[in-house]
Amino acid sequence: MSTRLTIEDVARAAGVSRQTISNALNAPHRLKAETLERVSAVIEELGYRPDQSARSLKSGTRRIIAYLTPEDDPANPNPLMGGFLEAVVAAAGEVGYRILLLRPRPGQSQEQAIDELVAARTVDGFLLSDILRDDARVAHLAAQGVPFAAFGRTAPGHPQTWVDVDSVQAVIDLVGLLAARGHRRVAFLGSSTGQPWMDDRREGFLAGVRRHGMSGQEFSVPGDDPAGIVTATRAMLTARNRPTGLVAGGDWLALGVYAAARAEGLEIGRDLALVSFDDLPVTAFLQPALTTVRLPLRRIAEALVSRLLQIVEEGVTPQAGLLLPGEPVIRESLG
Amino acid sequence: MSTRLTIEDVARAAGVSRQTISNALNAPHRLKAETLERVSAVIEELGYRPDQSARSLKSGTRRIIAYLTPEDDPANPNPLMGGFLEAVVAAAGEVGYRILLLRPRPGQSQEQAIDELVAARTVDGFLLSDILRDDARVAHLAAQGVPFAAFGRTAPGHPQTWVDVDSVQAVIDLVGLLAARGHRRVAFLGSSTGQPWMDDRREGFLAGVRRHGMSGQEFSVPGDDPAGIVTATRAMLTARNRPTGLVAGGDWLALGVYAAARAEGLEIGRDLALVSFDDLPVTAFLQPALTTVRLPLRRIAEALVSRLLQIVEEGVTPQAGLLLPGEPVIRESLG
C-alpha cells in the first residue's frame, strides 16, 4: 500500500512549507534546531524518503554506480565474484550509493552497453574489473570523460583510478618461502589465457627465482578446464628433474596440481612444495592445506568506491594507482 | 564529453517538434512511416536516449529491479552466485530492465533496507533468493503490496510468485539410480543449518528409500565448514554396516566425502557410490567425476523476471509457483 508520500504531504503533516522539509534533509544547518527536530520527527514517523527520480532529475546525480560484470564462463565462474560484489555493495552502501549490474545484451559490445547507460544518465560512474593491458572499455570511458575506477592497472595514458593487488611482490615472497626451505629447483604453473594478473604472477616468480639464484622453469596450460590442467601438470611432474617446489598461478590451477600429484603418487608438502594465489574457499577441503595468497577484497572495494566518488563528487582524479599487498596464508602444502 | 543531449536538441536536429521525438520512441505507430524512419535515423545518429530520471519521474516506472543478495559467509561464499546473477542480469536485460544489488547497511534489517528503496521509489520490484519457510522479507513485501518474485517457495498465504527447483523429485531420481545398481543400504548426508532446500533433499531421499524398500540412514553435519564435514563423514564411513550408496545434500558436502573416503582408503565409485546436488564447477577436479544434479539457473532467472514483470507491468500476480526439474548429470562416482 505505498501511498506515494510526497514532500507536500510531509510539509502539511508538520505544519511547515515544503521547503522546510527539503532543507531539513539537504541543508539542516539552515533550520532552527527546534524546528529541525520537530520536522525530522515527522519525516521519521512517516518514513518519508525523497523520490529518487525527482531528486536525480533536479540534481543530475543518481547515487548509483554501475559495475560492468566480467563475462563469466558458466563452466568456470569466478568463485570470488560473490565475495567481491558483497564487498563492493557494502563499500558503496556505506556512502549512500547503490550498485547496478551491467552486462551487454547479446550482440551488443561492452562499449555500447556503457554508452546506453551514460546516455540515459542512469548512473554516476562505472566500476570495472579484470582489466586488460589494452582495455577497450577503459579507453572508451576515458575518451568520453565518464568517471570510472578499475580493479586492475590501466594503461599510462588513461586515468589512474585503478586499484590492484601487488601480485608481483606477493609471488616474490612466495618464492622466498620456498628458498628458505631449501628448494633450488622450482617451477611456475600458469595458464596462457593472456590475463595480465597471470603475467604479473609469472613476473614475480621470475624475479624471485633470480633473486635467490634458483633454477626456475615455466609451464603453461592452454585453457582453464580441469582436465587440461591435470594433464599438463602430470606431464610436468613426470619429467625427469621435476621441480621440488611449485608456484601455481592461482588456486584453480593448484586444484589440478593436487589431482595430478595424487595420480602420480606424490605427496604434496613432502615430495612437492606447493604455493598458490587467490585463497578460494573450496581449497579448505584440500589435504594438506594449501599455502596461498588471499586477495584483500574489502580493501579493494573500498578503495575503488572511494576513488570513483572522488571523481564523481569532487571532480578530482587520483594521479596514481593504488597497489595493495596480498595476504599470504601459510599452510602445510609448503612443507 | 557528454554534451547532455536532450529531446529538444534532437527535435531541432530533425526539424520536428519534441513531441514527435517522444512519439517515435514511445508510440511509433502514431507517426507516418516516412517521418518515423527519418526521425529514428537522427536519434540513432546522435545516440539519443531519454534521461531515465525524467522518464521515471513522469511515468512512475524505473525499469530497475532490486536483488536482495543473501548474506554471504566470506568463508563459504555461494559459488553459484556469480552464475545466478549473470542469468538474472541477462534475463532482465532482455526485457529492458536492470538489476540493482541491495544489502542492508550494518545495523539495518533487510526489511528496513527494502523500505528505504521502496520509499525512494528507486526500483519497480524485488527479487529474493534463499527463501526460508517463514521468511520475514516475504511477509514484509507481501504486507506492503510491493511486487516481488522469489527463488524458493513462499508460504501459502503469500503471493505465489516463486520459482523453485524440484529437489524432492530430483533426489528421488538419484535414489532410483542407486537402487537400479543394486544398492540396499544407503544414507543421506545433510547439513543441519536449517535451509528449506536441504529439507527438501532429505525428504526426497526418504521418499526414494521408501519407494525402493531400501534401508536408509540420515547423517547430519552441524555447520558447513570443511573440517567438520570431513570429520562427520569419516565417522559415518567407519561405522560398521556403512552404507554402500550415499546421497550428499550438496556438492559442498560431497567434497568432504571425497576427502573422507580418501582418508579411509575407500574408493568412490567402487567402495561407495556417491550422488549429489548442485554441480559446482569445482567438482570437475574430482576423481572419479561426481554424479550430481545441475540447477537450471537460466530458466530460473527467466521465470523469476517474467513473473515479477507480470505483476509490475500488468498487475497480474501468478496464482501458483513454478517448479523446475533439476538436470541430473551422471558421472563415474555413481559406480
Add this chain to the structure above:
DNA sequence: CTGAAAGCGCTAACAA
C-alpha cells in the same frame, strides 16, 4: 498525424 501546454516531485535561487 503533429504542435502547444501542463505537470511528475524535487531543490536552488531568491524574496519576505
Add this chain to the structure above:
DNA sequence: TTGTTAGCGCTTTCAG
C-alpha cells in the same frame, strides 16, 4: 530562518 517561484527532461493530455 522560512515561504515563494521556477524549472530539471520528459510524457501525456488536448487542440489543431
